[in-house]
Amino acid sequence: MDNLSKELAKLMWNVGIFTETVASLGMENIQTKEDFSPVTLADLGAQIMVSHWLNMHFEGEPLIAEESLKSLPKTNRDAFIDKLKGVLESFLGKLSQKEILDYLELNCFSTKKESYWVLDPLDGTKGFIRGNQYAISLGHINKGTIDVGVLACPRLRLTHLSDRKDVQQGCLFFAEKGKGAWVQLCNLSSDPIPIHVSQCKDPSQAKLFRSYESKHTDVEKTNRFCEKMGMKLSIPVDSQVKYGLLACGEGEIILRFTPPDNPNYREKVWDHVGGAIILHEAGGKVTDVFGKAFQYNGEPLLSNSIGVFASNGYLHDIGVNILQEIMGEL
Numbered sequence: 001m002d003n004l005s006k007e008l009a010k011l012m013w014n015v016g017i018f019t020e021t022v023a024s025l026g027m028e029n030i031q032t033k034e035d036f037s038p039v040t041l042a043d044l045g046a047q048i049m050v051s052h053w054l055n056m057h058f059e060g061e062p063l064i065a066e067e068s069l070k071s072l073p074k075t076n077r078d079a080f081i082d083k084l085k086g087v088l089e090s091f092l093g094k095l096s097q098k099e100i101l102d103y104l105e106l107n108c109f110s111t112k113k114e115s116y117w118v119l120d121p122l123d124g125t126k127g128f129i130r131g132n133q134y135a136i137s138l139g140h141i142n143k144g145t146i147d148v149g150v151l152a153c154p155r156l157r158l159t160h161l162s163d164r165k166d167v168q169q170g171c172l173f174f175a176e177k178g179k180g181a182w183v184q185l186c187n188l189s190s191d192p193i194p195i196h197v198s199q200c201k202d203p204s205q206a207k208l209f210r211s212y213e214s215k216h217t218d219v220e221k222t223n224r225f226c227e228k229m230g231m232k233l234s235i236p237v238d239s240q241v242k243y244g245l246l247a248c249g250e251g252e253i254i255l256r257f258t259p260p261d262n263p264n265y266r267e268k269v270w271d272h273v274g275g276a277i278i279l280h281e282a283g284g285k286v287t288d289v290f291g292k293a294f295q296y297n298g299e300p301l302l303s304n305s306i307g308v309f310a311s312n313g314y315l316h317d318i319g320v321n322i323l324q325e326i327m328g329e330l
């Protein structure tokens with residue numbers, strides 16, 4: 001683990017402690033964004049924490065992130081910002097309203113630069129609100145390739161990686177290009193454990209993770225895929241936690257189609273960058289449903305890709321062949 005990874009790990013554990021603190025205080029303050037998706041005090045606070053850190057260590061390096069000033073509520077905005085200042089104080093010290101707005105404004109949405117950060121401060125907000133899984137995802141792109149990724153999963157408990165029965169929830173995945181992927185369990189002081197994808201080559205034994213929210217995918221096509229693969233296990237999981245699970249061998253496939261009522265939906269870059277490098281470095285593969293690699297070009301949308309198909313690598317070609325059949329069927 002080099003120094004940058006150590007510092008990133010510290011940051012991301014802290015952000016996870018922050019989001020769980022917000023949840024334990026019942027201070028989510030759920031708001032609805034323009035696209036009708038929910039956003040909470042935790043999403044915005046987490047983004048401010050990461051922006052604050054990036055501004056200190058990588059000033060001037062662009063950030064493409066999910067939240068922005070637009071995510072703030074239209075009504076009672078000042079009261080919302082006051083609450084945000086209150087919950088952030090024990091993590092970042094006292095911030096003025098202007099600083100809060102400035103950190104949110106560091107999101108540049110899109111960039112022409114070759115080197116930039118990509119952040120989803122809280123991936124799986126609906127899961128977070130429900131008390132289920134969510135992730136905090138940060139990655140760095142250089143010349144179209146992800147070179148570092150960190151995924152904090154504050155509610156994930158990976159019992160199979162520990163010989164302790166009482167292993168606590170919370171883990172942090174990270175990867176560096178060409179160096180491998182690791183997970184830390186429970187806390188920052190635990191030793192990083194190298195992780196690898198499952199060796200499963202038999203589709204009938206494979207486990208698939210699909211979107212928790214059925215509106216986020218095409219359930220009928222997903223069922224058809226499972227049937228053609230002879231797969232019995234299709235498990236709904238929120239957020240990029242799915243990438244972490246695949247990277248440590250807890251499952252074999254992630255599949256997401258465009259939703260039938262929104263066929264023009266394109267994946268957002270922050271929903272993948274942190275998790276995709278972790279799976280890749282653990283031996284897996286990430287493409288769209290046609291087997292095409294994602295193109296990272298400084299834009300918020302992966303506009304040349306349709307859906308997501310990720311696997312442990314061994315099952316990729318067979319999966320893409322079946323997906324081609326399904327996508328070709330009327």
Ligand SMILES: [Mg+2]
Pocket residue numbers: 043066120121122123124125
């Ligand atoms: Mg989010």
